Amino acid sequence: MADAPKKRTTDIGPPHYEQFLPPAIKKNYGQWKYHEILRAGVMKHVAENGDAVYTVRAGGSRLMSIDKIRMICDLADKYADGHLRFTSRHNIEFMFTDEKKIDTLIADLKKIGHPVGGTGPSITSIVHTQGWVHCHSAATDASGIVKSVMDAVIGHFENMDLPAKCRIALACCLNMCGAVHCSDIAILGIHRRPPKINHDLLHKTCEIPNVVSACPTAAIKPTTVNGKPSVTVDEERCMFCANCYTVCPSMTLNNPLNDGVSIWIGGKVSNARHEPMFSKLAIPYIENNPPRWPEVVEAVVNIIDVWKNNARKYERIGEWIERIGWPNFFKLSGIEFGKMHIDDFKHAGLTFKRSAQLTY
Amino acid sequence: MADELPKTPMLDELEKGPWPSFVSEIKMAAKRSPASKDLLGILERSYQEKIGHWKHGGIVGVLGYGGGVIGRYCDVPQDFPNVAHFHTIRVNQPAGWYYKTDALRKICDIWEKRGSGMTNMHGSTGDIILLGTSTDQLEPIFEELTAIGFDLGGSGSDVRTPSCCLGKSRCEWACYDTMAACHDFTKNYQDELHRPAFPYKFKFKFSGCPNDCVASVARADMSIIGTWRDNIRIDQKAVGDYASAGVDVTKEIVNLCPAKCMDWDGKMLKIDNSTCRRCMHCINVMPKALRPGKDTGACILIGSKAPIVEGALLSSVIVPFIKMEPPYQEIRDLVERIWDLWCDEGKNRERIGEFIQRVGLGNFLEMIEVEPAAQMVAHPRENPYVFYEEYFEEGEEEAEN
Ligand code: SF4
Ligand code: SF4
Numbered sequence: 001m002a003d004a005p006k007k008r009t010t011d012i013g014p015p016h017y018e019q020f021l022p023p024a025i026k027k028n029y030g031q032w033k034y035h036e037i038l039r040a041g042v043m044k045h046v047a048e049n050g051d052a053v054y055t056v057r058a059g060g061s062r063l064m065s066i067d068k069i070r071m072i073c074d075l076a077d078k079y080a081d082g083h084l085r086f087t088s089r090h091n092i093e094f095m096f097t098d099e100k101k102i103d104t105l106i107a108d109l110k111k112i113g114h115p116v117g118g119t120g121p122s123i124t125s126i127v128h129t130q131g132w133v134h135c136h137s138a139a140t141d142a143s144g145i146v147k148s149v150m151d152a153v154i155g156h157f158e159n160m161d162l163p164a165k166c167r168i169a170l171a172c173c174l175n176m177c178g179a180v181h182c183s184d185i186a187i188l189g190i191h192r193r194p195p196k197i198n199h200d201l202l203h204k205t206c207e208i209p210n211v212v213s214a215c216p217t218a219a220i221k222p223t224t225v226n227g228k229p230s231v232t233v234d235e236e237r238c239m240f241c242a243n244c245y246t247v248c249p250s251m252t253l254n255n256p257l258n259d260g261v262s263i264w265i266g267g268k269v270s271n272a273r274h275e276p277m278f279s280k281l282a283i284p285y286i287e288n289n290p291p292r293w294p295e296v297v298e299a300v301v302n303i304i305d306v307w308k309n310n311a312r313k314y315e316r317i318g319e320w321i322e323r324i325g326w327p328n329f330f331k332l333s334g335i336e337f338g339k340m341h342i343d344d345f346k347h348a349g350l351t352f353k354r355s356a357q358l359t360y
Numbered sequence: 361m362a363d364e365l366p367k368t369p370m371l372d373e374l375e376k377g378p379w380p381s382f383v384s385e386i387k388m389a390a391k392r393s394p395a396s397k398d399l400l401g402i403l404e405r406s407y408q409e410k411i412g413h414w415k416h417g418g419i420v421g422v423l424g425y426g427g428g429v430i431g432r433y434c435d436v437p438q439d440f441p442n443v444a445h446f447h448t449i450r451v452n453q454p455a456g457w458y459y460k461t462d463a464l465r466k467i468c469d470i471w472e473k474r475g476s477g478m479t480n481m482h483g484s485t486g487d488i489i490l491l492g493t494s495t496d497q498l499e500p501i502f503e504e505l506t507a508i509g510f511d512l513g514g515s516g517s518d519v520r521t522p523s524c525c526l527g528k529s530r531c532e533w534a535c536y537d538t539m540a541a542c543h544d545f546t547k548n549y550q551d552e553l554h555r556p557a558f559p560y561k562f563k564f565k566f567s568g569c570p571n572d573c574v575a576s577v578a579r580a581d582m583s584i585i586g587t588w589r590d591n592i593r594i595d596q597k598a599v600g601d602y603a604s605a606g607v608d609v610t611k612e613i614v615n616l617c618p619a620k621c622m623d624w625d626g627k628m629l630k631i632d633n634s635t636c637r638r639c640m641h642c643i644n645v646m647p648k649a650l651r652p653g654k655d656t657g658a659c660i661l662i663g664s665k666a667p668i669v670e671g672a673l674l675s676s677v678i679v680p681f682i683k684m685e686p687p688y689q690e691i692r693d694l695v696e697r698i699w700d701l702w703c704d705e706g707k708n709r710e711r712i713g714e715f716i717q718r719v720g721l722g723n724f725l726e727m728i729e730v731e732p733a734a735q736m737v738a739h740p741r742e743n744p745y746v747f748y749e750e751y752f753e754e755g756e757e758e759a760e761n
Binding site: 011012014020021022029030034036045059061062063064066067068070073076077082085088090095114127129132133138144147150154171175176177178179180181182243246247249255259267269271272273288290292313314345346347 | 370371373374376377378379380381382383384385386388389396399403406407409410411412413414415416417423424425432446448452453454455456457458459460461462463464465468471472477478479480481482483484486491492502503506507509510511523525526528529530531532534537539543546547550551554570571572573574575576577578579612616617618637638639640641644645647648651664665666667668669670671672674708709
């Protein structure tokens with residue numbers, strides 16, 4: 001801080017959105033009447049006054065270089081008077097009023113490697129977390145699995161060929177920066193061994209009462225090791241949640257021999273038909289297998305195929321399974337059901353089957 | 361910087377296939393940025409060893425702010441000195457994620473000069489994420505960002521950057537102006553956003569209708585979801601057009617209505633609006649024929665979160681219906697009553713949803729002065745262990761007379 005304090009601008013908040021709206025969007029703000037999906041990734045919105053706006057939606061990768069952003073800006077300049085937007089799932093949208101631009105824009109997007117789709121009954125871009133690219137607690141990488149899965153299911157991004165929409169999300173640990181717990185398919189990184197405690201460093205890096213209280217199962221107790229204050233973990237109680245690691249870097253959960261991926265299915269957030277619901281465990285553990293995690297890709301493709309071949313129109317994965325029952329899901333998918341599928345945390349009893357309404 | 365990129369045989373596998381490749385993105389940035397070059401190297405090592413190489417965030421930031429920058433250091437700085445510091449900056453996105461290219465290009469220019477050139481468009485909460493810079497660059501970046509009209513987003517135990525669906529800007533279903541509300545709340549809570557003073561994080565998400573395109577019910581401490589109180593608007597002729605175009609109205613709409621409140625006789629679609637649950641299915645399937653009513657507003661739900669610490673939660677109803685008009689005074693008053701209570705009584709790292717689980721929804725409502733309503737529960741309690749707070753003693757009745 002050698003410089004004399006300058007007058008700094010603070011707390012201005014984000015720029016006002018209005019200056020960024022495409023003219024036809026600004027003009028018809030709040031006046032939209034209906035929309036149509038013309039084909040995968042192309043929408044037409046019509047206003048009360050008959051104005052029409054076309055939107056082309058391209059898949060993005062969440063991790064983008066400024067070089068790519070500039071290429072996308074070039075396309076927005078060429079096709080949409082310098083306007084663009086991003087969706088909540090990393091897609092890029094261009095909006096304009098001239099229908100004739102659609103095909104050439106799609107061709108130009110293809111040239112820079114971005115497919116168009118992700119509308120209606122399809123798979124759209126996967127929301128995900130940082131993984132090994134930038135996170136300290138990742139049990140797996142995020143971008144690598146996402147890329148590999150999307151390579152395999154891109155047909156369902158570019159074509160609306162599914163019973164309903166399918167939202168896939170990935171979080172690389174239970175912290176779930178991506179809150180994946182209500183997704184049709186959630187890919188979740190998990191740790192599987194209790195924390196390795198660095199007793200030499202712990203008292204310097206962590207506040208012991210915080211570490212003790214961080215544990216949801218009360219597995220952590222204060223102790224003294226080699227004359228230094230530290231903690232012990234009752235390994236039987238540890239559920240590898242890494243809450244302790246979040247508050248204390250000397251309790252390492254990351255472990256290449258045991259870390260991996262679990263798959264959860266049948267969640268949704270929309271209220272359409274069925275109320276929002278959590279995803280449920282389908283596959284407890286798949287080993288990390290970089291660079292392309294073929295076992296994870298295969299598992300996701302299998303779930304999508306079984307759903308696609310058996311569900312009724314408009315049934316999302318969770319709604320379909322609720323109709324046919326989980327035993328039928330396990331039978332149809334060939335996924336083995338075992339002890340790990342049975343909840344044993346709080347409220348576990350509510351998930352037991354409490355009736356004789358069974359399928360065989 | 362003309363020297364070659366590191367050898368990355370494993371990552372190179374992820375340049376194959378039709379989906380956009382993040383590896384190609386990092387390689388583009390690495391041509392210019394030594395930090396991105398080391399990012400490639402360290403990531404390749406993680407792929408080889410199946411473990412990450414990042415350490416916990418240290419406390420770094422810009423003057424006067426407690427949030428907006430996530431400190432990040434690698435654990436092998438001797439091998440990858442250019443990512444020894446690799447801090448993340450969260451930049452508050454404009455509502456609805458609309459941009460003009462000149463604004464985006466200016467951000468790119470700052471990031472070319474002062475960072476790795478890698479971004480997330482956008483992060484999970486909604487911010488623009490600038491991925492990877494060193495401590496000495498933070499103040500200059502902040503100064504240059506504010507000069508072009510951008511500010512930092514939230515991190516830590518504060519209001520996290522609010523986000524919203526595009527609402528009335530392009531969606532005929534938006535029951536209130538989500539972008540206006542999101543912008544208004546963001547501007548109004550700048551202090552709470554930049555200076556963490558809560559037990560834990562607090563997220564707002566604004567969705568325009570029950571389709572909930574920003575997943576607010578799963579991902580926001582306060583989920584503000586547009587809805588309507590009056591009748592679904594029906595254009596009977598347009599329903600007929602869908603039917604003649606091949607939509608099986610009985611099978612695809614009437615039978616899938618969760619309230620079983622619809623009837624179609626081949627000519628006329630009838631809806632019993634008193635039992636319609638505002639789920640959106642019928643409207644989603646026939647957008648030209650059905651529309652939300654005109655008496656629109658929002659329902660407010662509270663408390664969703666990911667599993668950390670005590671388990672995942674969905675938000676639950678706290679205000680069944682409210683009109684959404686600026687300055688949203690009633691909601692602000694409610695928010696501030698909730699924050700006061702939670703700051704006084706919440707435990708460290710206890711989200712509002714967990715706080716409510718601990719004290720009980722009934723008690724919570726009393727503490728924030730909200731009347732209970734039947735819409736707040738899926739059903740009344742099944743458990744007969746009821747806490748009554750007062751009882752009579754013999755003779756009390758007489759004493760009162
Ligand atoms: S990982 Fe979770 S359960 Fe295990 S000791 Fe740490 S806090 Fe407790
Ligand atoms: S909105 Fe949902 S509940 Fe209401 S009539 Fe339509 S399908 Fe039925």
